[in-house]
Amino acid sequence: MALALDYEGFKHKIKAKIGLDLSHYKEQQMRRRIHQLMQRYKAADYDTFMRMLNDDGDILRHFTDYLTINTSQFFRDPVIYRALEMQLLPELLQGGKPLKVWSAGCSVGAEPYSLAMLLSEQDPGCSWRVLATDFDVNILAKAKEGKYPDNLLTHVPERFRKRYFNERDGLFFLDSQIKNRVQFRRQNLLTDRYEIGCNLILCRNVFIYFTVETQENLIDRFTQGLQAGGFFIIGCSEMITNPARFGLQKVKPAIYRKVK
Known part of the structure; x- marks a missing residue:
């Protein structure tokens, strides 16, 4: 038996x-x-x-x-997006070189689309690309669809809401000019190859579910995927202990820079 x-x-x-x-x-x-x-x-x-x-x-x-755990919202944690808008993105765009941005654990796409809105405003010439990855193929399909309930748009700046969303039957449809700027891909962070040469990586509210050993392994792999001077952003409730051992320097809560 x-x-x-x-x-x-x-x-x-x-x-x-x-x-x-x-x-x-x-x-x-x-x-x-x-x-x-x-x-x-x-x-x-x-x-x-x-x-x-x-x-x-x-x-x-x-x-x-x-x-x-597919919890997401556009411009979630406004303090992070203010830092992106006012400091991080202007600094990264200053060199005039194409930017590579990676949203890991992107869920329904609210995070990478939020980044694409900011980048479209700051660099209309689009010398950048946003990659968004997640393990869940069902949630990736929803992200590609770009259709959202109002409660996910709570923190969207009014200028972006007017410019990039159309309301139909109580749902908000994202404009194709933003949708087309984000490339979605299925990825298992535990086993699959990581992106390299990134200028900005966001993996937010993911580490809290992993063991400490797994967290450290992922942080090390993310850091290797960053170019020197690039930024790594985690969730506001997360923290990297002794970031220097990963080659990172804390810029402000939840935001780290890869040391040159």
């Missing part, structure tokens, strides 16, 4: 199923989220829940969305 599936066995099956290694995530936090979802679908144990994930594509999509 086969043994009942425990959490370790469940993690192994999930890795084989969707390529997500839950061992890199904080266990207590991840277990709680999984158990919440199991209760919602009335799955009494891991065996039952695994069968549901194998048999029902909708449940599997919900599971992936739920675990990858």
Whole structure:
């Protein structure tokens, strides 16, 4: 008789199923989220829940969305976007060279599109490109669609709301001139190749879900992807301990510069 599936066995099956290694995530936090979802679908144990994930594509999509925690908003944390608008982007654009910007863990696309709006205003000639990556293919499809409810636009400056959004049936559709400036790509931050030669990388509100060891590994890889003098931005509730060991210098809370 086969043994009942425990959490370790469940993690192994999930890795084989969707390529997500839950061992890199904080266990207590991840277990709680999984158990919440199991209760919602009335799955009494891991065996039952695994069968549901194998048999029902909708449940599997919900599971992936739920675990990858797709919380996003345009111009989220206005203090960060003020720093980008007033200091970071003008400094990066000063040299006149093309900029490479990467939004890692981009969710529904609000972050990379916000960056594209700022860049379009500061450099209309578009000598820049924004890459946006996420693990969840379903959420990437929503990002490419560029259709949003009003509550995601709370912090959008009025000039951008008027210029780049059209309202239809209670939803706000992003203008194609911004949509076309962002390239979306699926990426597993734990296993896939990282971008190199970036001037600006944002990976915000992602580290808080990982173990300390995994956080440090990711920070090291992100730093390697930055050009000297480039900026790395994390979530406002996150912090890099002793950034110098990664070749970073703290500019202000949540904003770091790669030391030349």
